[in-house]
Amino acid sequence: MQSDIKRLSLILLFAPFALWIFLLIALPHIGMVILSLREKVAPRVYEFGFGNYIDFIQEPIYWNTLLRTGSMSILVTFLALLIGFPIAYYIAKIAGNRSKGALFLLCLIPLWVSDLIRAFGWILLLRETGVASSFLLWTGAINEPIEFLYNDVTVVVGLVYTVILFMIVPLVSTLDGMDDAMVEAGYNLGGSGFTVLRRIIIPYAMPGIVSGCIVVFMLTAGSYLTPILLGGKNSSWFTEQIYDQFITRFNWESGAAFGFLLLAFTSLVVWLGLKLTGQTLANTVAKS
Amino acid sequence: MAQSRSNKAFLLGYRLYILAFFVFLAAPLVAAGSFAFNDSLFPSLPWQGFTLDWFFNDTEPKLGMFHDRRLLRGLYYSAIIGVMVSALSVFVGTTNAFLFVRGNFPAKNFFYIIMILPLVIPGVILGISILVMASNIANGIEDRFNYEIDFLRPGIVLVVLGQFSFVTTITSLVITARLKKFDYTMEEAALNLGASRIQVLRTVTLPFLRPAMIAAGIVAFLVSFENFNTTLFLVGSESPLTITMFDRMAKVGSTPVLNAVSFFLIVGSGLLALISVVVQRNAPSD
Amino acid sequence: MTVTDTPDLECTAVCKDFGQVRAVDNVSFQIPKGSFFSILGPSGCGKTTLMRMIAGFEDPSSGDIEIKGKSVLNTPPNKRNVKMVFQHLALFPMMNVYENIAYGLRCVGTDKATIDQKVKDVLERIALPDVGNREVHQLSGGQKQRIAIARCMVLDPDVLLLDEPLGALDLKLREAMKIELKLLQHQFNTTFIYITHDQSEALVMSDHVAIMNEGRFEQIGRPEELYHAPKTAFVAGFVGDSNRWSGKVSAVEGGKAKVTTDAGLQMLCQKRDGSDLSAGQSVNIYVRPEFIAAKRADTGAAGDLNAIRGKVDSVLFNGANSRVLVRGPSGELIEADVVVTGSDSDLRAGDDVALSWSDQQTMCFAT
Numbered sequence: 001m002q003s004d005i006k007r008l009s010l011i012l013l014f015a016p017f018a019l020w021i022f023l024l025i026a027l028p029h030i031g032m033v034i035l036s037l038r039e040k041v042a043p044r045v046y047e048f049g050f051g052n053y054i055d056f057i058q059e060p061i062y063w064n065t066l067l068r069t070g071s072m073s074i075l076v077t078f079l080a081l082l083i084g085f086p087i088a089y090y091i092a093k094i095a096g097n098r099s100k101g102a103l104f105l106l107c108l109i110p111l112w113v114s115d116l117i118r119a120f121g122w123i124l125l126l127r128e129t130g131v132a133s134s135f136l137l138w139t140g141a142i143n144e145p146i147e148f149l150y151n152d153v154t155v156v157v158g159l160v161y162t163v164i165l166f167m168i169v170p171l172v173s174t175l176d177g178m179d180d181a182m183v184e185a186g187y188n189l190g191g192s193g194f195t196v197l198r199r200i201i202i203p204y205a206m207p208g209i210v211s212g213c214i215v216v217f218m219l220t221a222g223s224y225l226t227p228i229l230l231g232g233k234n235s236s237w238f239t240e241q242i243y244d245q246f247i248t249r250f251n252w253e254s255g256a257a258f259g260f261l262l263l264a265f266t267s268l269v270v271w272l273g274l275k276l277t278g279q280t281l282a283n284t285v286a287k288s
Numbered sequence: 289m290a291q292s293r294s295n296k297a298f299l300l301g302y303r304l305y306i307l308a309f310f311v312f313l314a315a316p317l318v319a320a321g322s323f324a325f326n327d328s329l330f331p332s333l334p335w336q337g338f339t340l341d342w343f344f345n346d347t348e349p350k351l352g353m354f355h356d357r358r359l360l361r362g363l364y365y366s367a368i369i370g371v372m373v374s375a376l377s378v379f380v381g382t383t384n385a386f387l388f389v390r391g392n393f394p395a396k397n398f399f400y401i402i403m404i405l406p407l408v409i410p411g412v413i414l415g416i417s418i419l420v421m422a423s424n425i426a427n428g429i430e431d432r433f434n435y436e437i438d439f440l441r442p443g444i445v446l447v448v449l450g451q452f453s454f455v456t457t458i459t460s461l462v463i464t465a466r467l468k469k470f471d472y473t474m475e476e477a478a479l480n481l482g483a484s485r486i487q488v489l490r491t492v493t494l495p496f497l498r499p500a501m502i503a504a505g506i507v508a509f510l511v512s513f514e515n516f517n518t519t520l521f522l523v524g525s526e527s528p529l530t531i532t533m534f535d536r537m538a539k540v541g542s543t544p545v546l547n548a549v550s551f552f553l554i555v556g557s558g559l560l561a562l563i564s565v566v567v568q569r570n571a572p573s574d
Numbered sequence: 575m576t577v578t579d580t581p582d583l584e585c586t587a588v589c590k591d592f593g594q595v596r597a598v599d600n601v602s603f604q605i606p607k608g609s610f611f612s613i614l615g616p617s618g619c620g621k622t623t624l625m626r627m628i629a630g631f632e633d634p635s636s637g638d639i640e641i642k643g644k645s646v647l648n649t650p651p652n653k654r655n656v657k658m659v660f661q662h663l664a665l666f667p668m669m670n671v672y673e674n675i676a677y678g679l680r681c682v683g684t685d686k687a688t689i690d691q692k693v694k695d696v697l698e699r700i701a702l703p704d705v706g707n708r709e710v711h712q713l714s715g716g717q718k719q720r721i722a723i724a725r726c727m728v729l730d731p732d733v734l735l736l737d738e739p740l741g742a743l744d745l746k747l748r749e750a751m752k753i754e755l756k757l758l759q760h761q762f763n764t765t766f767i768y769i770t771h772d773q774s775e776a777l778v779m780s781d782h783v784a785i786m787n788e789g790r791f792e793q794i795g796r797p798e799e800l801y802h803a804p805k806t807a808f809v810a811g812f813v814g815d816s817n818r819w820s821g822k823v824s825a826v827e828g829g830k831a832k833v834t835t836d837a838g839l840q841m842l843c844q845k846r847d848g849s850d851l852s853a854g855q856s857v858n859i860y861v862r863p864e865f866i867a868a869k870r871a872d873t874g875a876a877g878d879l880n881a882i883r884g885k886v887d888s889v890l891f892n893g894a895n896s897r898v899l900v901r902g903p904s905g906e907l908i909e910a911d912v913v914v915t916g917s918d919s920d921l922r923a924g925d926d927v928a929l930s931w932s933d934q935q936t937m938c939f940a941t
Binding site: 013090259 | 305318320334386391403408410424513521533553560
């Protein structure tokens, strides 16, 4: 009798999970793929075909944008790691107990403020009539106001700003679990700061690093607000293309194809990254 | 540990780097928030005096945030959506936690990875996939039965579903982490003392989980409130605050009322985030 | 104990298998009312599994468990009147002391006034009348122990199970708690079943002890019986300390057996197990250190005692429990209790000594 109750409760527990994943994740994505395979042959007549994908390949703007998005996302991920790792290490290892909590909290707060507000803030700082330009004018360093927005560097800076906390938080968790004695042992056995970093700290933190990189890369590639607000017409970010197809042109088939391509492309990059660093999805993102 | 001079210099440089980072982190937020108090028609320098008009004034052209009907409506819808997403995702997050921590079934690891996936799928894709499916179903039913299903068209229900689809992963992770720390012998002790299984759940297990459930709920609310990418494709006529603000920003020359909203949101999110951390820290674990 | 008294707990031929492994093997015993019963055995002997079956968290593969004469096999764990103090106490951290103790009463719907009264009573009985409002983490180790027991006792159980409760306490506290537990058991006059791997706990507190090894009960009896009259080699070796030799029986006369050890020494011993000893049989011999007298080699030894000559290897000073390690003729180390007075007549390392002991205290078991 007890095992029957156990089986019933297992089914009851599994039901919400199954409904959620099946109805909201699995089916919609399958639907999206199916939609992407429909070609418009005549008004209101559709048939199965790869036309949307062929259009994508034939139009240089589309795949250029995708490649640009991908490569800039990788750059942003790399910068986020470079800039964020020392911060995470400081919070996890060097800060005293009280300041550790406060610093971590300071990191969390901007996380909960919308992308929109953060991009808005950057616009206020960097636009021609913005704070940075006005400040430089006031100090006499320049004669005319400068437009800092609408170029690639700004977009990269804005993206790094948006995602860096998603790199720092998992890194802090991972580094927190590291026994201080390991680092001390490394020094004790004769290692220099650099050796300890390279041979002890980084390998230990690797799951956290990979986890952070995956999340950051996917977030950056899927970002919408930051590239178009900070980059303006020159931004050419792939999510903008998807929005364009869906909302402006009402070409849902093409939009679905683009969506699938974005997903496939980013998954491919993530898979390559996992293979190169020898990790699996299970022991990185799933562990957090 | 012996502190050599180079060590001290290194530490100083390190600390400056940390400081610079936090200044970098704060800069846009400070910019967005502070112009809310500038007595000028544009959110830019020069500074023309301190004012609270952009919050409370009720006449054009300086319409304050609390009198701007569309903004207030956006705030209202965001709050409703946030509460609904929060409640649903905490519920499913709790059942998921029990499923993965207590349950034994084949391919458990595989399903666990599936549970994490919604977090790494770009929000845009989540949005369009749900839009497509909902439209297909609605169109199909309309064509066949001539019956218009409102909630499958872009609107609040779809926004809630779209956000719920990935926020649930977050709440599941938070609550699972807490459930893993639960000492199972406490349930056995409660059973031994005569409690029925439901009583054990109600009086021992769930109270232990409560801090994590509250924290997860707050996180869910915040993530839902600030979401844009997924929401963009699923909004109907009742748009939440982020979409409303975005529409405003697209128009050139928006007033600092948006800064007032930004300030309000920054302070509000900060407070909620603080509460969620404090709740988790004070959780009795023993 | 009259025959008409139903034992509080009776196990009949209880077995538990986990796949191929037999964790509990044909265990049968009875525990009379109001006694302190210990189950003593090394880690992994099956005692925790047995206890979990009594509490209802595991089902026996075969056999019966009866509490106060009625079988409880079909009663779920939350309906049995057997309460358990868990190894790590499992006090509920989100409740204070009062709420912890009141938990069981609340679950069955007792009214508030009765709960108040009962909790007050039990807190007085464990001599902690004012801690009702304290939080669990504010209590000391010994106090937590007593609250865990009170939480069970307030429900008037037929039997109280204690799963190695003293393991987490430091030595002095452990010694004090042993006495306290014994007094508490008398106070409440409930049957206590105590599981441990520490023999001093079992011997000091119990009315009866069962020695368990590899799923089986080797012997059940009063602590003195187990110590002085062990029925199996395992019990002889596990309870208390002993010196051990192996050998073969050379002759059997008049209830005593003459044994030649593998090293060639001759000993006379009493057989202890129920088996019939015959010449040529392999046996193990056990002698406790307190029965071996160690004297300087120049003094003579009495005739009809077992005797060995050797050299003192070291003296282990431990106050009243001092011992001397003597290297015997075949190189083995023999332990003998000595009194170290601090004078010149004390044995020192390197002295030649004569060890002697009576054949009454020489236990031998067939291998």
